[in-house]
Amino acid sequence: MNRFAVNLSTIFTEFPFLKRFKKARECGFSFVECQFPYDFSIDEIRHELELNDLSMVLLNLPSGAWEKGDRGLAAISDRTEEFKQSIQTGIEYAKALHVSKVHCMAGIVSEAERGAAEKVYLENLSYAGAEMAKHDLTLLIEPINQYDMPGYFLHNLHQAKEILAKVNLSNVRLQFDFYHIERIYGNSLELYKQFAGDVGHVQIADFPGRHEPGTGKIDYRTIFQYLSNSYSGYVGLEYIPLEKSSDSFAWLKKEGGM
Numbered sequence: 001m002n003r004f005a006v007n008l009s010t011i012f013t014e015f016p017f018l019k020r021f022k023k024a025r026e027c028g029f030s031f032v033e034c035q036f037p038y039d040f041s042i043d044e045i046r047h048e049l050e051l052n053d054l055s056m057v058l059l060n061l062p063s064g065a066w067e068k069g070d071r072g073l074a075a076i077s078d079r080t081e082e083f084k085q086s087i088q089t090g091i092e093y094a095k096a097l098h099v100s101k102v103h104c105m106a107g108i109v110s111e112a113e114r115g116a117a118e119k120v121y122l123e124n125l126s127y128a129g130a131e132m133a134k135h136d137l138t139l140l141i142e143p144i145n146q147y148d149m150p151g152y153f154l155h156n157l158h159q160a161k162e163i164l165a166k167v168n169l170s171n172v173r174l175q176f177d178f179y180h181i182e183r184i185y186g187n188s189l190e191l192y193k194q195f196a197g198d199v200g201h202v203q204i205a206d207f208p209g210r211h212e213p214g215t216g217k218i219d220y221r222t223i224f225q226y227l228s229n230s231y232s233g234y235v236g237l238e239y240i241p242l243e244k245s246s247d248s249f250a251w252l253k254k255e256g257g258m
Contacts (some may be wrong), residue, residue: 021048072105173200205239
């Protein structure tokens with residue numbers, strides 16, 4: 001299974017962002033993903049992709065002001081116009097960089113705001129999905145655990161399933177991160193099997209430390225065996241290396257993934 005995509009926002013952070021593309025190629029990767037590329041121009045990123053013979057498979061929509069605590073805009077009722085602008089920015093980058101999947105973060109809301117947040121979230125996802133469908137792009141939503149991101153609106157699989165059913169657009173799909181699901185529920189592989197029909201992208205990190213597979217409790221050997229027979233997409237490596245990034249791929253060579 002040689003469909004692993006190294007996440008350049010969490011791995012190779014010992015180096016400036018634009019240097020990470022070369023490091024990914026030197027470590028044998030053909031595919032990369034990232035969270036927020038927007039501090040750099042399309043031309044700068046495209047140059048690094050082409051120079052290093054890499055394909056980018058995923059990016060996130062702009063999330064607002066991360067340094068001020070924003071974790072996405074889609075469920076924030078008074079920032080709809082900013083969210084719509086983020087969609088156009090995300091589409092511009094995705095099209096130019098030949099990225100087919102875009103993750104949309106929901107945002108942080110208080111308990112009192114959850115009712116209003118769901119309404120605006122559904123409206124915003126419907127709008128974003130329709131806009132992205134014009135460009136053959138897939139929009140992804142991801143449940144994120146409340147331990148790492150307290151107050152995040154989309155925080156469990158059943159909620160995500162209901163949201164997807166209400167939006168009811170074929171290009172709006174689930175991003176399944178085994179780390180987050182393991183932290184929320186445990187038993188992440190069995191839950192993946194239940195929700196596989198909705199999954200548009202998979203990401204991995206071990207639990208509890210969010211480091212590379214083999215550093216925690218998740219049985220990734222069994223997970224990879226299952227995915228190799230049932231999942232044809234990319235697997236994003238969105239983990240934080242325990243030590244040096246280039247030393248964190250020994251597990252992957254054992255899996256025959258490169």
